[in-house]
Amino acid sequence: MSGVLIRPMRADDVPTAERLSDEAFLELDRRVFRRDQPDPEPRRPDHSAGWVERTRHLLGTDAAGCWVAEEDGAMLGFATSLRREGTWVLATYAVRPGQQGRGLGKQVLDAALTHSQGCLRGMLSASDDPRAVRRYLLAGFTMHPQMSLSGAVDRTAIPPDAGAKVREATAADTDLMDSVDRHCRGAAHGPDHPLMQRIFRAVVSDSTTGSGYAYLNPRGAVALLAATNRRTAQRLLWSAIAEGPGEQTIGHVTAANAWAVEIGTAVRLGLRTSGYLALRGMRPPTTYLHNGALL
Ligand SMILES: CC(C)(COP(=O)(O)OP(=O)(O)OC[C@H]1O[C@@H](n2cnc3c(N)ncnc32)[C@H](O)[C@@H]1OP(=O)(O)O)[C@@H](O)C(=O)NCCC(=O)NCCS
CATH class of the missing domain: 3.40.630.30 (Gcn5-related N-acetyltransferase (GNAT))
Incomplete structure (x- = not known):
């Protein structure tokens, strides 16, 4: 050494x-x-x-x-x-x-x-490697098991109004996205939004009752979802599922995201555990599905 x-x-x-x-x-x-x-x-x-x-x-x-x-x-x-x-x-x-x-x-x-x-806060998405987990525990992180839901979507379970009140985002929505980030995880993504807007498709739901956004990867899967309340988070996820392909995966779901488990189960995706959301100085975000790398 x-x-x-x-x-x-x-x-x-x-x-x-x-x-x-x-x-x-x-x-x-x-x-x-x-x-x-x-x-x-x-x-x-x-x-x-x-x-x-x-x-x-x-x-x-x-x-x-x-x-x-x-x-x-x-x-x-x-x-x-x-x-x-x-x-x-x-x-x-x-x-x-x-x-x-x-x-x-x-x-x-x-x-x-x-x-x-x-x-004061720290976040990371941990693999299942016990060596990684040991390093994070010793660095003061708390490990929150993550789940993923995947499989063939039962389209008959998708509500007929899925996609309502969800629109394409524009660069003018970046301030809104930062505000929703702060609400969900205490910190805006700031300079990471322009990067994500280049890589992903961005959609927004913004009404008097709640605001949120989602990034969708080129295969239509949620790469990040953030909302000020549960109903808006559900609306964004339903919209992504309705527009997505026949086989889908919803990843980075913790026990705090029961709303996402409910939707994935409703369309008959299979639930399994996969890695951990490791956090320091904060609780697992509720109306938020993180991006694996930029969190
Ligand atoms: C995670 C990773 C980066 C850590 O690097 P590393 O060089 O292996 O880490 P270190 O040797 O410094 O530390 C590993 C610790 O786990 C311990 N360890 C080794 N094998 C272990 C096992 N099977 N179970 C539990 N602990 C184990 C080591 O003893 C050491 O602890 P110690 O320092 O208290 O003795 C590396 O193992 C890796 O690349 N893993 C695959 C990719 C990955 O999971 N990356 C992290 C993504 S979140």
Whole structure:
């Protein structure tokens, strides 16, 4: 371990970090995957491109939160994190398979945690890796089990008015989105909204009784959903399901999101557990389904 260098991530590290991350998560998926699930596969090229774009964005907004572990000039691990209005978020974190369990993860996470100084709240979406879970527990996070609902949608269960009062978002809705973020999780996404608006389709529901928005990925799945109340959150999720494909997944659902479990169950999606929402200084958001990396 004496030759390990912990240093800030640079822009030219991003492609190597992306490959390392794919390798580490594929190895983890192969280690923990359930027999009734499809075999884990390497990341698709469009996912890799999105990963690189997001990480370059974070190097622009939060260079002090992005760190690399290097030995003899080779990257062995990294952690990227961001800080938004007093909330620290761990975006992604991995150590090369074969090098895990020797303390590299602790060193690189400790470096990223220096970026959390002054933040009363912290959020991250944890994998099922017991090594990751141990690191987060020791860093003061509380682990909230997450669920995902997936399968073929029973379209007969979709209410006829699904999609009512939901419209396409425009850049002019960004202030509203930030306000809804603050209501739901105590901090706006700020500079992450323009990035998400490039990558995802954005929809809004804004009425006198409640406001909210959702980002939908190119396959129509919810990539983030935030609302000021349950009814608006349900309206946004129903709209996404009605417009989405025949097979769907609703991910990042905690016990605080019973409204989402009810909708997923109503359309006959199957419920299973998957990782944890790890939180420090805050309770699990209720009318909110986070984005795995930008939370
Ligand atoms: C999570 C990860 C980044 C941690 O890096 P690492 O170098 O393995 O971490 P460290 O060696 O510093 O710490 C791992 C801790 O778990 C412990 N550990 C190792 N195997 C374990 C197991 N099977 N069960 C429980 N704890 C275990 C280690 O002893 C160590 O704890 P200690 O420092 O108190 O002794 C790395 O394991 C990884 O890339 N995992 C796959 C991808 C992933 O899950 N990333 C996190 C996404 S949220």
